[in-house]
Amino acid sequence: MQPGATAWLRARAPFWRTLADEVRTAPGRSRASPEEALQTLQAYRTLARDLASARELMPRDAATAALESSYASLHVAVNRSPRYGLARWRTLFLERIPQAARSVRGWALCIAGLLVASALAGWWLITTYPELIGLIASERMIDGVEHGHLWTDQILNVAPSSVLSLRIFSNNAVVTAGAFCAGLFFGLGTLYMISLNGLMLGGLLAFTHQHGLGLALLRFILAHGPVELSVICLAGAAGTALSESLIRPRYPTRAESFRRCAELLGPLLVACALLLLGSGLIEGFISPNPRYSVQVRLGVGLGYWVLMLLFLSGRLVPAHGESNPRHSRDKSTRYSMI
Amino acid sequence: MGMEELTVRGLTGVDMTLTVAGVGTRAYAFIIDWHIRLLLALSWLLLGWLIARIGTSGGSVTTGSPTVFLLGVVTPSMLLYFLYHPVLELVMQGRTPGKRMAGARLVTREGATPAPGALLMRNLFRLIDTLPAFYALGLVTCVFTAQRVRFGDLAAGTVLVLDESSSKSKSLERMGALLQHSTLDPRAAALIEDVLERWGELEPQRRMQLARGLLEKLDTGTSPELRGALEEAQLRQRLQDLLGRT
Numbered sequence: 398m399q400p401g402a403t404a405w406l407r408a409r410a411p412f413w414r415t416l417a418d419e420v421r422t423a424p425g426r427s428r429a430s431p432e433e434a435l436q437t438l439q440a441y442r443t444l445a446r447d448l449a450s451a452r453e454l455m456p457r458d459a460a461t462a463a464l465e466s467s468y469a470s471l472h473v474a475v476n477r478s479p480r481y482g483l484a485r486w487r488t489l490f491l492e493r494i495p496q497a498a499r500s501v502r503g504w505a506l507c508i509a510g511l512l513v514a515s516a517l518a519g520w521w522l523i524t525t526y527p528e529l530i531g532l533i534a535s536e537r538m539i540d541g542v543e544h545g546h547l548w549t550d551q552i553l554n555v556a557p558s559s560v561l562s563l564r565i566f567s568n569n570a571v572v573t574a575g576a577f578c579a580g581l582f583f584g585l586g587t588l589y590m591i592s593l594n595g596l597m598l599g600g601l602l603a604f605t606h607q608h609g610l611g612l613a614l615l616r617f618i619l620a621h622g623p624v625e626l627s628v629i630c631l632a633g634a635a636g637t638a639l640s641e642s643l644i645r646p647r648y649p650t651r652a653e654s655f656r657r658c659a660e661l662l663g664p665l666l667v668a669c670a671l672l673l674l675g676s677g678l679i680e681g682f683i684s685p686n687p688r689y690s691v692q693v694r695l696g697v698g699l700g701y702w703v704l705m706l707l708f709l710s711g712r713l714v715p716a717h718g719e720s721n722p723r724h725s726r727d728k729s730t731r732y733s734m735i
Numbered sequence: 736m737g738m739e740e741l742t743v744r745g746l747t748g749v750d751m752t753l754t755v756a757g758v759g760t761r762a763y764a765f766i767i768d769w770h771i772r773l774l775l776a777l778s779w780l781l782l783g784w785l786i787a788r789i790g791t792s793g794g795s796v797t798t799g800s801p802t803v804f805l806l807g808v809v810t811p812s813m814l815l816y817f818l819y820h821p822v823l824e825l826v827m828q829g830r831t832p833g834k835r836m837a838g839a840r841l842v843t844r845e846g847a848t849p850a851p852g853a854l855l856m857r858n859l860f861r862l863i864d865t866l867p868a869f870y871a872l873g874l875v876t877c878v879f880t881a882q883r884v885r886f887g888d889l890a891a892g893t894v895l896v897l898d899e900s901s902s903k904s905k906s907l908e909r910m911g912a913l914l915q916h917s918t919l920d921p922r923a924a925a926l927i928e929d930v931l932e933r934w935g936e937l938e939p940q941r942r943m944q945l946a947r948g949l950l951e952k953l954d955t956g957t958s959p960e961l962r963g964a965l966e967e968a969q970l971r972q973r974l975q976d977l978l979g980r981t
Contacts, residue, residue, distance in 0.1 A: 403921055406921050407915070407921075409914075410910070410911045410912075410913075411915060413907045413908075413910060413911035414907075414908060414911035414912060416907060417906065417908035418908075420900075420907055421908075424828075424900070425828075441746070442747055445745055445747035446747075446749075448749055448751075449749050458921070458922065459922070459925035460910050460921060460925075463906060463907050463909070463910040465751060465752065465899075466900060466907075467900075468745065468749070468751055469753060469846065469899070469900070470900040472745055472751060472847070473847060473848055476746065476846060476847040477847060477848060478847070478850060556801075556805075557801075557802045559802060560802055560805050560806065563805075563806070571862075574859055575862060577859075578859065578862045578863045581860075581863055581886060656889060656892045659891070660853070660856070660892070663855070664852075666859070
């Protein structure tokens, strides 16, 4: 401890006691009046000054540690991003989701191509080697199809539509999140998941076609399939973009590049979750119900797909007023990666 | 393994140093949280089951009303279990009950509270961090990364740091009061305050030994014989007197 430190400490002690209340309450305050905000800023500046002096006069002292801790607490309060309320949601739906969707457009086409290629491979595989169906379908499914019944025929007898929708949504959400997160393994995980899904789809179509049920299966997936498969392709594209950020980092470090890419693509996953929710409801209520004709299914499938395109392009909700100024301002730097 | 630190540039230009939580703190916080969410989910399940059983007058619950049971009992309990972390981290600003008990909180690399998007991204990557089982990948990543982060933290740009804001010994109020009321050297006063704070946790022999040692150096007005004859309560009172406490 340097000479004069004790005198300085005793001189500052009364001020610290007055600041203690501010340090305790400011970080947890959800809203602050201008006076309160100014008071917090003043306390923050005072603490910064005292902390700098304390580090100089008595490093590693208990008083310095107390100042460090209080300064860090007030830093949280001062450095908190403002709440934009509705503007934040408007920015998400009108700017950030379309921006993220545009950034993975190229990859989405590539992933869709991979899905189709895998489906064709699956078709060829099961057509050439029918005995391999055991690898992608359960005994019960195989037995049902061989007796002329699709596994989807009696699905509503097993569980009601609401439960079915929930189960389908959670399954699809896990696949989508998995396809995105697996991009972390330099894209190999994503490519594996997409290829496997394509292979299974093609294989099942080939198997049902062999038993004269191909059209019935197509009829089943007509209403929910377009959006569901598109969302999986989008998630796969996002995962591939994530892997690209690791393979070809555009920021000084791979970690920074990865973080920025995840931040950019996060809104796309929100969009995927919302779309899957609708898709799950269609798959639970419309797809298994024999009352709906092919025309209705086609209408629902195409209509929902067009709705998805409008949503992802930001044209579903008309733009009114100003959106979140922070995101608008940061757009040039924030989205410069892809 | 030394303590990692995160240095953050303050808005005033004065840096601040946050201590990064290690694997042990993470594991401790997770185990507490895991128990809480498991208990919550099981309690909901049990309560729902009991209500459903009463409703079906002792009949089979699942055959009585499977949809209501699945949507009203099973689904909420699963939501409690799986959404515990993302929801509580959002509501408690980067903390959960487990993290609070372990004395840790989440911050961004700028030392601020993470945004909702970052917290959701962090939790999404649990899918990878839990692979192949029991958070093995996440734990390995924590051990080998500079700031003890798992993949979720890397994606969200968050760091788990020790939360010293609730530490009594680092309270500005306490430090100010100590310096105002005591005529002792500030370091000696802080030392006595520490001993008094830990008085209940120390073994009687040990705390008496510590108190006598401190009084020997700081309370020169008392003779060694008198000091040696002081009882435990008297020793404590003498230390409090030195601090200027009434």
